[in-house]
Amino acid sequence: xxxxxxxxxxxxxxxxxxxxxxxxxxxxxxxxxxxxxxxxxxxxxxxxxxxxxxxxxxxxxxxxxxxxxxxxxxxxxxxxxxxxxxxxxxxxxxxxxxxxxxxxxxxxxxxxxxxxxxxxxxxxxxxxxxxxxxxxxxxxxxxxxxxxxxxxxxxxxxxxxxxxxxxxxxxxxxxxxxxxxxxxxxxxxxxxxxxxxxxxxxxxxxxxxxxxxxxxxxxxxxxxxxxxxxxxxxxxxxxxxxxxxxxxxxxxxxxxxxxxxxxxxxxxxxxxxxxxxxxxxxxxxxxxxxxxxxxxxxxxxxxxxxxxxxxxxxxxxxxxxxxxxxxxxxxxxxxxxxxxxxxxxxxxxxxxxxxxxxxxxxxxxxxxxxxxxxxxxxxxxxxxxxxxxxxxxxxxxxxxxxxxxxxxxxxxxxxxxxxxxxxxxxxxxxxxxxxxxxxxxxxxxxxxxxxxxxxxxx
Numbered sequence: 001x002x003x004x005x006x007x008x009x010x011x012x013x014x015x016x017x018x019x020x021x022x023x024x025x026x027x028x029x030x031x032x033x034x035x036x037x038x039x040x041x042x043x044x045x046x047x048x049x050x051x052x053x054x055x056x057x058x059x060x061x062x063x064x065x066x067x068x069x070x071x072x073x074x075x076x077x078x079x080x081x082x083x084x085x086x087x088x089x090x091x092x093x094x095x096x097x098x099x100x101x102x103x104x105x106x107x108x109x110x111x112x113x114x115x116x117x118x119x120x121x122x123x124x125x126x127x128x129x130x131x132x133x134x135x136x137x138x139x140x141x142x143x144x145x146x147x148x149x150x151x152x153x154x155x156x157x158x159x160x161x162x163x164x165x166x167x168x169x170x171x172x173x174x175x176x177x178x179x180x181x182x183x184x185x186x187x188x189x190x191x192x193x194x195x196x197x198x199x200x201x202x203x204x205x206x207x208x209x210x211x212x213x214x215x216x217x218x219x220x221x222x223x224x225x226x227x228x229x230x231x232x233x234x235x236x237x238x239x240x241x242x243x244x245x246x247x248x249x250x251x252x253x254x255x256x257x258x259x260x261x262x263x264x265x266x267x268x269x270x271x272x273x274x275x276x277x278x279x280x281x282x283x284x285x286x287x288x289x290x291x292x293x294x295x296x297x298x299x300x301x302x303x304x305x306x307x308x309x310x311x312x313x314x315x316x317x318x319x320x321x322x323x324x325x326x327x328x329x330x331x332x333x334x335x336x337x338x339x340x341x342x343x344x345x346x347x348x349x350x351x352x353x354x355x356x357x358x359x360x361x362x363x364x365x366x367x368x369x370x371x372x373x374x375x376x377x378x379x380x381x382x383x384x385x386x387x388x389x390x391x392x393x394x395x396x397x398x399x400x401x402x403x404x405x406x407x408x409x410x411x412x413x414x415x416x417x418x419x420x421x422x423x424x425x426x427x428x429x430x431x432x433x434x435x436x437x438x439x440x441x442x443x444x445x446x447x448x449x450x451x452x453x454x455x456x457x458x
Contacts, residue, residue, distance in 0.1 A: 004034035004422030005051055008044035009389060012055025013403045016379040017062050017364045021356065023404075029060060031385040034198070034422035039379050057393030058416050059403040061359065062378050063121025063386035064333045065366030068233075068271040068292035068321025071125045071142060072099055074107040074114075075447035076326045079456075085239045085301045089169055092326060096129045097174050098453035104134075104141030106446035110439045111325055112149045113431055118332035118412065121386040121420045122367070122376055123151055124321075126233060126271070128158025128208040129174050130184075138188055143201060150425040150433045152386065154370055155192075156206035156233050157185040161217045167249070169211045178217050181207075182224055189228045197375060198384075200421065202230070209235040210254055211245050215261055222262040231267050231371050234258070237280070238272035239303045255280040264289045269369045271321060273311070274304040281307065281314050290317035290369035293361065295339040296330065297323030308344045308361075309352045319366030334412050337362040341408055355408040389417040 007030070014027035016039060028044035030037045038045060046052075073092075080091040108125070115123050125142055135141075138155060146153035159181040162168030168175070176184075185205055193203035205225040207213040218234075225232045237243065237254045250257045255276065258264065266288030273291040276284070284291065293306050311318050320336040322328050337358040344353035367377025376386050391414040392398070392406050400406035407413065418426035425432055431439075451457045 004031070004385070005424075006049055007031040007053055007385070007419065007422065008046060008050045009053040009055045009060060009387070009417075010044040012389065013059040014039065014379065015059060015061045015359065015404055017360060018378045018380050029379060029387065031387070031419065031422045034385055036379060036381055036383050036385050039381060053389070053417060055389060058389050058391050059407065060379070060387060060389050061119075061407070062363040063376070063388050063418065063420065064119045064362045065319060065370065065372075065377055066115055066120050066123040066322055066333050067269065067319035067366040067369045068294055068323055069111070069123055069125050070127065070324030070326075071108040071111040072096065072104050072127060072129065072137070073324035073326035074111040074331070075103060075443055075450050077329045079326060083301075084241070085303055086169065086241050088301060088327065093170050093174060095450060095454040095456065097131055097171065098450050099129055099131055099134050099137060101135035101137050101141045103446040103450050104137045105145050106442040108142040108145035109148060109434065110443035111331060112145055112151050113434060113436060113439045114331050115322070115333060116149055116151060116418060116425050116431060117415060117429065118334050119388040119390070119415055119418065120333040121152055121388070121418060121425070122154070122370070122372065124154040124156060124204065124233070124370060126156050126158050126206050128160055128206065130159075130176060131174060139192060143192060146201070148434055149431065150420050150423060152200050152376065152420055154202045154204055154372070156204035157188045158206040158208055159185070159217065159221070160208045160212040162212050162214050175212075178214070178220060181217060182220055185221070185224060186228070189230055193228070193230055195229065202372070204231045204233050206233040209242070210250070210257060211242060218258065218261045218263060226267070231269070232263065233269055233271065234263065235272060236270040237275045238298070240275060243275055253277070253280060255283055259283060267371065269317070269319075271323070272298060272303070272306065274298055274306045276307060281310055281316065284311070284316045285314040288317070290319065292319050292321040292369060293340060294321045294323040294328070295336055295343050297327040299339070299343065300327050305343045305347050308340060309348050312357070317365065317368045318361055319369035320361045332412065333362060334407065337408050355402070355405045358408045359404055385419050385422040387417070387419045388415065390414070391416045
């Protein structure tokens, strides 16, 4: 891979999201060797052989960080659109049973391309459906796609071992044994996890949910992750149905249940966290456990509205996730900041979440949840040059007094430039390394193949 270009972006508003939340009304950022070399007010100092980017009419932010996703779902968008979560899952599990690595690659490439166009520089992915004849759905499908698009990536090796015959939700055809899951997960960590400061790929461990995995799998997965020094992730407290399931089956709340199995800690983040009591929030806070808030998906499925303000007030790490593309067909990360703000205010009033709070969730908040905040999520000297330059001088934004308000509560602006480690991923609202039309054609073909296998199209 070519060495990153040196850049000097100047003349733009700069929103650093650094520890002091410094902002420059007219400022600059200099990028050298894939890292941020300088940031401040006024014109940029000129590094040797730098590409000068005129940022007038723009606002520069850290690249956005997606803390929860299921990329394979891109090719099953628009199904079960009026269903509850459990209805939606039981409809789609048989379809997903037809996944293979070609379909998975097309879905991941399209989903990551869309994320990049929404200002996202880092995404995780929670892949937990591994049909026995599906091929390599982690590396050959997803990690390869992330490299092609140019994204920083934290795929998690998900899993399900609790099928219908044992009282779980997924069909038995898409569950695996505990031994097979642990072996595949260990292999993925050994092959692809990069703990170095310059990493572009890291691996996490992610059994799916309390209603699709056993206690043994949760316990053993936690032990494996901690032995290998990687992070843990699962769905939790998404719906009332899940709470009822846990109380009936385990005699406890979802948070108490996973806590009894070693699943609370500063190396754990949970997707959704919608239905949390004060006591549950206290346990997350005391343990440092993070939450990936997915406002659009939760609203789309009627799951509820997370207690974002209460989580933040309790110092729980919170980031944003678009969630799977089959429960959030837009899959645009900047929209999640807007929806997080609007939903928080809808239930908590206009002071429940500020525009900068919402942008924080989408940047340094997500980086913290992923355990990557030492390298990404803010504009600080020495950090990776993961940057989003938004054009805000058009009709939709030009007279907005506050550029951050324009980003968060205005319509999504054009993306002038997106850098990941100093390399352009988006330029003037077009993907740099891959062809958007090719991604579209690939996704359509993959979706048609998958739906035909499921008998949903002729």
